[in-house]
Amino acid sequence: MVTGLKTGDQSAMAELYDRYSSVVYAVALRVLGDTGAAEDVLQEVFLQLWRNPSAFDAARGTLASWLAVVTRNRAIDSLRKRRPETDIEDVVLSVAPDLAAEADRARVAEKVRGALGGMAAPQRSALEMAYWQGMSHSEIAEKTGEPLGTVKTRIRAGLMALRKAFQT
Amino acid sequence: MTEHEQYAEDLALYALDALRGEERARLDQHLATCAACRLELEQLRGDTALLALSAAGPRPPQRARKRLMDAVALEPRVPVLEQTSTGRGWWGWLGWAATAAVLILAASFWRENVTLKETLASASSQAAESKRQLEELRQIAAPIIEPEAQRVTLVAARTPPQPQGKAFYLRKRNSLVFLANNMPALPPQKAYELWLIPTSGNPIPAGVFKPDAHGSATVVNPPLPPGTEVKAFAITVENEAGSLAPTSPILMMGAGE
DSSP states (O other): OHHHHHTTOHHHHHHHHHHHHHHHHHHHHHHHOOHHHHHHHHHHHHHHHHHOGGGSOGGGSOHHHHHHHHHHHHHHHHHTTOOOOSOGGGOOOOOOGGGOOGGGHHHHHHHHHHHHHTSOHHHHHHHHHHHHHOOOHHHHHHHHTOOHHHHHHHHHHHHHHHHHHTTO | OOHHHHHHHHHHHHHTTOOOHHHHHHHHHHHTTOHHHHHHHHHHHHHHHHHHHTOOOOOOOHHHHHHHHHHHHHSOOOOOOSOOOTTSTTHHHHHHHHHHHHHHHHHHHHHHHHHHHHTTTOHHHHHHHHHHHHHHHHHHHHHHHOTTOOOOOOOOTTSOOOOEEEEEEEGGGTEEEEEEESOOOOOTTEEEEEEEEESSSSOEEEEEEOOOTTSOEEEESOOOOTTOOEEEEEEEEEETTOOSSOOSOOSEEEEOO
């Protein structure tokens, strides 16, 4: 489908939208909590892919995960009322074999929610504040009243726990 | 604590865009010179993708699809024949080289045609013309082929140089050409080893290489079992003499495009 975009094929764009718009919209809505703002981000993300399909490198992960990360970054920029900070070409993910099959996205989501549910509440909370609210570690420390070092450790340990859940 | 362990927690924050100010600037500096930390950052970003994929919710309204497709229809695009080269290392340079080569060939064929028509007039003038053409080609190609030529790659200012490799594999001829750039230097006794990962079976050694002072390296037609169907290529760090099987973690990997 991305190859179709490179040739300027509008039907490839429609097919790609039908397959991935639910992921993009869910991520945008989770960050922004507002359907209108989420639709704006949805529009922006797909239009950027249309304008520059080469920004996605198939050798480095699935389109679903790439779109999810690009959307999250754009949504956080929108939430914090700042200009886009990350160019979509700068979003580089390592190959994640467990995400290779797009059809398994529901299973992946379930597994992530399971891993998050298994974390201690303060750890999950630190990770979610950083990811879904775009808070810096010092903002999280200020909000929770915890030392900076503790916040850093919790966030890294949270990501490692997620990684581990997909290695077993 | 090793240098990499020192950065481990900051890398996680960086992957989440949660690191700011001086700490971010310091890590940016380190990332520009440390391939291991860049690799870890990519893996951490992969981990954050998992978080993003955990989001669930309603499907977008139908009007969003119409809005997008209307906008797409207003922006018809010409087919992209070559990848644009923003921030992609010297592939852009190769594009220029390929364009130059095509131009040279085209000019050469055109001139050859003209020359043939003049052959009857004078065999000696043809020889002179050929010599002149050869000299002209040599001059045009000199910046591309001369070893002492300066080669400058322009990339986006805030993109740290990323190690990149490109493998060209032609199974029916058992032929492999591999080009790499921005590869970090290695200790004296170590080298990079390229692996062909077949669709079934163990990784096959596909050449050992050391990058030059600019981080560039090539592997041309290493000995390979004939007719091997490839699933991916990968790179590890091995002893200088090479290994028969990978003994260290994969640093770089890519499947077919």
